[in-house]
Amino acid sequence: MNTWTRLRWMVTARRHPCAFLLVVQLAGILLYPVMEDTQAGRALFGAFGILVLALALWVVNRSAAVNWIAWSLAVPSVLLSVSAAVFDVPMLWIYAHLLESGLYFYTAGSLIAYMLQDHSVTSDELFAAGATFTLLAWAFAFSFSVCQQWYPGSFTAAVDPQSPRSWMELLFLSFSLLSGVGLSDVVPILPQARALVMLEQFAGVMYIAVVVSRLIGLTILRIKPAPADRD
Template sequence: MTEQQNRSDLDDDLAQMVIGLGPCTYLLLLLLGLVLLFPFLEGGIYARTLLGILFSIVLLVGTFAIKQTRRGFIFKLGLALLGVGLQWAALWTESLAILHVAGMTYAASLAVSFSGVFRYILKRGPITADKLHGALAGYIMLAIVWSFVYAMVEIVAAGSFGPGQLDFREPGTFFKLIYFSFTTLTTTGYGDVLPLTNHARSLVMIEEFSGVFYVSVVIARLAGLYPSTQVQ
C-alpha cells in the first residue's frame, strides 16, 4: 500500500468520524442551540419558559450521555432533577433567592457532567465521532460552568465584573457572563467585560489555565488519529 493510499484512508476515516452520531452528538447540538438561542429567550415569561425547557433538557441529556455506574447515574440524575425543579420554581415565583440556589445546582450538575465527558474522551480505545463531539461539548460545558461561578461571585460581591453593575433582574445579564467566559476560556479577551476585583481576576486566571490545559490534553489524546505509517 502506498503512502498516498494510507493518507486517503485516514482522511476517509476522519470524515466518517466527524459526521457520525452518538449521545454526545445530541449533547453538543443542544449546547450549541443554547448558546445561539439564549439572547432571544430572555425577555418575557414565554421566552424564559422556552429557555428553561432548553436548560432542563441540557442537564438531563448530560446525565444520560455517558455510560457510568449505577450509583454515579443516580447521583447525576438527582442533581439534574434538583436543578430543573429549582429553576422552574424560580421561574414561576420570580424569586431571585431560589434562582441563585438553582444556579449553584446547575453549576454543580454541569461540572459533574463535564467530568464524566472528560473521562470518556480520555478513555483508552478508538477515537469515534461521539468522542470528538464529546470533546467539543465538554469545552462548551466548561465555559458555562465558569459563567455560573462568575455569576455567584457577582452576587456575593457586587461590582466584581463590569463595566457597570450587573443586575440579574435585567435580561441579558447572565449571557454577558457566558460571553465573557467563552472569551476568557479561548484567551480571546475582547475586553468589553472585565474582572474589576482581585478575587475575580484570580478566578479568571484559573479559567484561562483550565482552557489551555483542556485543549492540550484533548489534542494529545486525539493525536492517535494519525498514526505514523511506513512506506513498504
C-alpha cells in the same frame, strides 16, 4: 416520519449522545439573545435549561461516571429553577445556578475520563470533545452568575458598567476565556471574580494541552502508514 427513519434516529442517538448535547448547546447560543428580553422568553430559557440538563444526565448515564451524583445535582436544580420562576424568589436562582454549575463540571469530567480511557479515536469522542468544551463554558458561566449574585459588582463592562451582567454576557466571557482568545468587554473587578477567571483560563489551557492534543496524537497514529507500507 416513518418507522425506518425513527429507528435510524434512535440508533444514531444511542451511538452519538454527545452530538445531540453539542448541537443543543450551540443552538442555545443563538436562542439565548432572543429569550432574555421577554417574560415568555425567560420561561423558554428555563425550559431550554431543563432540556440541556436532561441531555447532560443522558451523557453521564452512558459513561462510567457515578450516576447518583449527577441526579443529586440535577433534580434539586430543576426544582429550585421552577420554584424561582413560579414564586418569583430571586435567591433560589443562586442555588439553582450553583447546582447546575456543579452538574456541568461533573458531566465535563465524565466525558474527559471517557475520552482518556480509550486508545483510539471514534466519531463520538470527537463530538465529546466539542460537548466537553461547551459544558465547561456553561459551568463557568453559571459560576460567574453565582459570583455576581453573592458579590454584587463582581464584573463590569463597557455598556452599563454598574449593572449586573446578563447571562449572555457571562457566557460570552466564559467562551472567550476558555478558548484563550480573551476578547471580551466584560471584566472581573472583585477578587472572587478574578479567581474564577484565572481558574477558567487554566482549565482552558489544560483542556487543549491534555485532551485535544491527545485526540490529535491518536488520530495521527491511526493514519500514519506502517514502515512496510513506506517501502
